[in-house]
Amino acid sequence: MINAIGREIPAHVEGYGKVTPFAGAFATEPDMPRRAPAVKWARPGAAKLATGLEEVFRAIPVRDGMTLSFHHHFRNGDGVVNLVLATAAKLGLKDLKVAASSIFPVHAPLVEHFKAGVVTALDTNYMSGPVAEAVSRGALAKPVILRTHGGRARAIECGQLKIDVAFIAAPSADEYGNVNGIAGPTACGSLGYAYPDAEYADKVVAVTDNLAAYPLTPVSIPQTRVDYVVKVDKIGDPKGIVSGTTRITKDPVQLKIADTAAKVVQASGLLKNGFSFQTGAGGASLAVAHFVRQMMVAGGITGSFALGGITGYLVAMLEEGLFEKIIDVQGFDLEAVRSLAANPNHVEVGAGFYANPFNSGCVVNMLDCVILGATEIDTAFNVNVVTGSDGMIMGGSGGHSDAAAGAKLTVVVANLLRGRLPIIMDKVLTATTPGETVDVLVTERGVAVNPRRGDLKEKLAAAGLPLKEIGELKRLAEAIAGVPQPVKLGDRTVALVEYRDGTVIDAVRQVVR
Amino acid sequence: MSLDKPAQAGTLESSDIMVTVAPVPPGSGIAIELESNVLAQYGDAIRRVITETLVAYGVADAAVRAVDRGALDCTIRARVAAALARAGAARQGGCGR
Numbered sequence: 001m002i003n004a005i006g007r008e009i010p011a012h013v014e015g016y017g018k019v020t021p022f023a024g025a026f027a028t029e030p031d032m033p034r035r036a037p038a039v040k041w042a043r044p045g046a047a048k049l050a051t052g053l054e055e056v057f058r059a060i061p062v063r064d065g066m067t068l069s070f071h072h073h074f075r076n077g078d079g080v081v082n083l084v085l086a087t088a089a090k091l092g093l094k095d096l097k098v099a100a101s102s103i104f105p106v107h108a109p110l111v112e113h114f115k116a117g118v119v120t121a122l123d124t125n126y127m128s129g130p131v132a133e134a135v136s137r138g139a140l141a142k143p144v145i146l147r148t149h150g151g152r153a154r155a156i157e158c159g160q161l162k163i164d165v166a167f168i169a170a171p172s173a174d175e176y177g178n179v180n181g182i183a184g185p186t187a188c189g190s191l192g193y194a195y196p197d198a199e200y201a202d203k204v205v206a207v208t209d210n211l212a213a214y215p216l217t218p219v220s221i222p223q224t225r226v227d228y229v230v231k232v233d234k235i236g237d238p239k240g241i242v243s244g245t246t247r248i249t250k251d252p253v254q255l256k257i258a259d260t261a262a263k264v265v266q267a268s269g270l271l272k273n274g275f276s277f278q279t280g281a282g283g284a285s286l287a288v289a290h291f292v293r294q295m296m297v298a299g300g301i302t303g304s305f306a307l308g309g310i311t312g313y314l315v316a317m318l319e320e321g322l323f324e325k326i327i328d329v330q331g332f333d334l335e336a337v338r339s340l341a342a343n344p345n346h347v348e349v350g351a352g353f354y355a356n357p358f359n360s361g362c363v364v365n366m367l368d369c370v371i372l373g374a375t376e377i378d379t380a381f382n383v384n385v386v387t388g389s390d391g392m393i394m395g396g397s398g399g400h401s402d403a404a405a406g407a408k409l410t411v412v413v414a415n416l417l418r419g420r421l422p423i424i425m426d427k428v429l430t431a432t433t434p435g436e437t438v439d440v441l442v443t444e445r446g447v448a449v450n451p452r453r454g455d456l457k458e459k460l461a462a463a464g465l466p467l468k469e470i471g472e473l474k475r476l477a478e479a480i481a482g483v484p485q486p487v488k489l490g491d492r493t494v495a496l497v498e499y500r501d502g503t504v505i506d507a508v509r510q511v512v513r
Numbered sequence: 514m515s516l517d518k519p520a521q522a523g524t525l526e527s528s529d530i531m532v533t534v535a536p537v538p539p540g541s542g543i544a545i546e547l548e549s550n551v552l553a554q555y556g557d558a559i560r561r562v563i564t565e566t567l568v569a570y571g572v573a574d575a576a577v578r579a580v581d582r583g584a585l586d587c588t589i590r591a592r593v594a595a596a597l598a599r600a601g602a603a604r605q606g607g608c609g610r
Contacts, residue, residue: 419582481585485558
């Protein structure tokens with residue numbers, strides 16, 4: 001069937017069920033109660049501390065076909081997913097579903113677990129590296145479900161993603177299951193993406209290499225939800241978890257794009273006292289924060305909050321008084337960890353609070369402006385951040401669609417050409433974030449405003465920004481690079497791209513080359 | 514026009530192409546071995562530009578190996594021309610005319 005943005009999607013998917021087509025960013029309303037996990041209890045005197053994962057697997061017990069969940073604050077330094085799945089393989093378990101908020105190159109052993117039938121289903125918000133390539137080539141019979149960060153929280157809370165056992169990668173934990181992310185060799189800061197897992201899973205296991213004295217405070221994941229605590233030698237590699245400092249790009253093209261994007265933000269009229277802002281850590285995105293910071297200093301502007309993945313750059317803005325608060329679902333560097341531990345105005349929140357569309361209001365709804373990247377964008381402003389231009393999965397929405405939907409101003413920053421590849425297409429290979437939630441595209445050769453935002457176009461024109469139609473930018477890129485041939489893909493669906501509301505916005509087809 | 518010896522031009526930097534040309538017996542024709550990070554989207558276009566450039570220089574027989582990192586057509590032409598010059602095609606009067 002065809003959804004509201006013209007994407008061909010299957011009507012029914014094995015292991016997923018009936019597909020609800022995407023109908024518009026705010027068109028599908030919830031009609032279900034929240035899921036209630038099993039009620040648990042702990043007798044006084046009963047210990048939660050286990051000697052190893054095998055003991056926990058037997059005690060729960062973990063059975064064939066169960067769903068095991070993981071969060072991704074350790075990014076490419078994570079050791080917990082591999083440790084847990086190696087235990088599952090050793091115990092001869094089969095047909096497990098892995099529900100991980102993201103998958104990174106470090107998770108390559110998962111490919112062997114696919115082949116051996118230990119893991120036969122995957123549910124995630126982002127994946128890159130060998131697992132993503134294996135999935136693209138058809139390693140799993142059941143399509144992977146790709147969600148947004150807010151959509152994953154929704155699916156857990158509203159009962160579409162039932163978790164049997166949640167494994168919490170715990171930088172610090174006490175013996176009775178209180179967990180936080182601010183201390184220990186794998187300190188990663190916020191544990192926000194693990195909140196829904198801990199709250200809604202039937203069983204919760206904290207895996208730590210840093211056992212703290214009871215009671216551990218502050219509490220991010222509480223003892224009231226944690227059933228077992230396992231101490232292992234090492235739960236991750238700090239080098240892959242946080243960087244020392246996140247630096248602004250030196251690429252002159254990206255700096256030009258960022259400078260222009262900051263001028264777009266200023267011209268929109270939103271950059272005034274109370275301004276709220278989200279930006280990513282990569283490429284031009286963080287550089288936009290650099291230029292916005294200068295404008296805020298020059299104009300004596302104090303923002304209300306910065307949101308999202310938090311970098312040292314945003315921490316510096318908090319400490320300079322340019323923002324009143326930081327709302328943090330994930331930290332990217334050591335500065336973010338330090339600030340979360342020390343500054344009461346730096347607040348840790350869960351994935352649902354951050355971006356679940358089906359609660360009484362998540363934080364992205366309060367955003368003035370978000371700066372986002374794109375692998376491809378089409379002339380209807382739909383954005384692809386899931387597949388590379390060759391069809392291989394190399395990412396996922398993460399919070400992209402969530403922040404785009406919530407913010408008053410959504411700016412996509414992108415080089416007009418990535419290598420030789422034009423970034424603007426007639427139709428993106430995989431729609432991830434719908435064009436109706438994207439307001440402006442900023443490239444090094446001009447700024448395109450979504451025709452839905454005539455009001456904004458007038459303001460940007462008045463400010464003298466170099467406006468062009470998006471089709472004009474596309475032709476400009478193609479005049480330089482040539483028109484790319486369409487990529488041939490197989491018929492088989494290897495992943496479903498779920499929009500944040502649980503409808504399906506696109507399907508990813510198998511790479512057959 | 515035939516080539517004297519194998520020769521190379523270009524680098525493996527992003528947006529460049531490394532082109533190696535080598536002589537083959539007369540009548541062998543043009544054989545292109547292409548590696549590219551944009552093979553799916555531009556493979557045919559890159560082969561076409563390489564072939565057109567060889568033909569423009571009067572080279573009918575050559576073994577070409579190209580490792581492309583997303584070079585634009587103008588870069589591809591320049592690297593092929595440079596490799597041909599180094600291989601002796603220019604000395605024989607094919608270059609640029």
